[in-house]
Structures are given as C-alpha cells and as structure tokens.
Amino acid sequence: GAGVSQSPSNKVTEKGKDVELRCDPISGHTALYWYRQSLGQGLEFLIYFQGNSAPDKSGLPSDRFSAERTGGSVSTLTIQRTQQEDSAVYLCASSLGGSNEKLFFGSGTQLSVL
C-alpha cells in the first residue's frame, strides 16, 4: 500500500478482555516498530522487528503484551487481560532498515479499556 496501515482505528474493550492490533507496513520495509502514545508520556517504545525477528523487546510493559511479525510484513500486537492503564494510542512505524532511516508512521489505534 501507499502508507502504513493500522487497524482498527478505534477499539473499545472491557477490562480483562484480550485485544489484537494490526499493522501493515509499507511494502519492502524491513524494520517495523510499535510505540505507545499517552498524554504527557510522549512515544513509549514497545518493540522493534527487523524482518520477522525482534532484536529489541525491551519496551513491552509486562508479559500481557506480545507481538509477532509474519512473512516480514504484517505485525500483530496482542494485549491480554487488558487493564485501564493500557488505554492509549498504539502507533506502528516502518522503515527501510537501519535506524538512521526515516520512520513512516501509521495513524494509530486508539485503545480504550473500560
């Protein structure tokens, strides 16, 4: 596609439910990032993929969070047993590879946990 696509754009869920967020990067981009944006917190790094492997998972807040990437393309971020503090905008970005490359961001998924 022309840009990074994220779905859903909005997700409202009940506390304790599991959610899956999807990111479809720009074709040919080998690097894929997940960030979380909360008011006053800036962009919090979650996880980074190079191809299908994740060299850096250091930002995942707890073991309720996991992510995978298949075929070097689409990535899914899964949050199990959601909590209210998980409410935020989850942003995905992709780039051509090295971390000196420009990041292209999707529009994000607004997650609200009630």
Add this chain to the structure above:
Amino acid sequence: AQSVTQLGSHVSVSEGALVLLRCNYSSSVPPYLFWYVQYPNQGLQLLLKYTSAATLVKGINGFEAEFKKSETSFHLTKPSAHMSDAAEYFCAVSAGGYQKVTFGTGTKLQVIP
C-alpha cells in the same frame, strides 16, 4: 543505551517570533538524531534528521537544527513562527545500525496571533 530529554512540554510564541525547541541527548556512540512533527489529527512525519554529514541540518517548512556534540544538544529552530507551525514536536535518537529509535516526551508549540 540512548535517550533524549525535551525541555518544556509546552512552548508559546507569537506569530513572527523565533521558535526554539530544546532537545538534549545521551548516547554511548555517535548518534543519529531526528525531529518529528505531529500536526493536530495527523500522523507523525519527519521534519529533519542528523546523520553526521553536516552539523547544521535544514528540514521542511523552514525549520533547522544544529548538532552540538560538546553540549549534547540538537535544538530545533525557526526564525519566524507561522500559525501553521502549531503542532507537537518530538526529538528522537538512535545509535544507528539496527538499534531502536527512542523518542522524547514531546513539546507542544502554540503560536499566538
């Protein structure tokens, strides 16, 4: 490990005045530095980046930033603010290679007519 600190979560300037948004970085290796901008209801986009070619980097919309190693700074400036510059600005750092990109907490710029 690398990090960035953005001084001032909110900055207000008058239209036509100088814009100065501050960013200090910490990195154990020569860094790559970036400024991204998020306009209201839009996604983040790259404003400019430093990759060691030149210390003064020019970006889109008249913005520029200067890499100062002695001060570990990468402040963003624009000589004359325009109403359309109102947005949130994020500084970011990377150690290069296949290392992650780390963002600061952002600075919201308000332009007063």
